[in-house]
Amino acid sequence: MQPYLQYIVLLGAVVIVGAFVMPRKKQEHSLPSQSMQNMETALEQFMENMEKDNEELVQLVRDAQQETKVDAERQEQRIAELERKCEQLAEQLQMARSATATITLQTASPQPLSIDAGKSEAAFAKLPEPVEEEAPRxxxxxxxxxxxxxxxxxxxxxxxxxxxxxxxxxxxxxxxxxxxxxxxxxx
CATH class of the missing domain: 1.10.10 (Arc Repressor Mutant, subunit A)
Known part of the structure; x- marks a missing residue:
């Protein structure tokens, strides 16, 4: 009977050692699930941060678009103002030209002709020379x-x-x- 007893004791020892080993394996299996949860949490936080960053970028793009739109409107107003000034300057230039032409015509208009040819030549000689447009130039x-x-x-x-x-x-x-x-x- 003794060999059977040794087998039983040995079998009992194996069962006891196995019992100690089994909980350790469960703890080892629980560690990966713990690390998986940690990784999932980290990924969720990363995704939240990415969403916040994306929202900030979208807002920056909106702000830049708004600023561009405002700048474009300002430029259009400035162009319209410059075109108005150009038209005013063109009108002033035209008025100045017509006034110069009128003055030139008035100063260059002939004196009434006299019957005496000698007097008409003298009057013609006294006519002012046509005014050159140097003054306006x-x-x-x-x-x-x-x-x-x-x-x-x-x-x-x-x-x-x-x-x-x-x-x-x-x-x-x-x-x-x-x-x-x-x-x-x-x-």
Missing amino acids: ANTIHSRYAELFSLYEQGKSIEMISKKLGMNKGEVQLIIQLAKQEEAAHA
Whole structure:
């Protein structure tokens, strides 16, 4: 009987050792589920942070779009204002030209003809010479914006001219355009 008893004791010892080992395996299995929960929690937090960041980016894009829209409206208003000023300047230029032409015609109008040929030649000699348009040209766009036209004739870009002179590009373009119109009118 003794060998059976040894087998039973040995079998009991194996069962006891197995019982101690089994809970350890369960703890080892519970550790991965714990780490899985930690990973899921971390992923959820990461996703929440990403959503917040995305919302902030969307808001920044909206703000940038709004600012761009406001800037575009301001630029459109500025362009409309410059076009109005251009029209006013063109009208003033036309009025100045017509006034100059009227003055020129008045000063160049002939004196009443007299019957005496000698007197008419003397009167013709006394007629003032036609007034050259030098007086209005003294106050031309070229003279008022000499530096601008100097840079333009050197081949500088409108953008560079506007930066150097502290003017808007639209103003530089407008001045150049008015100068071309003025030259065409005097040609």
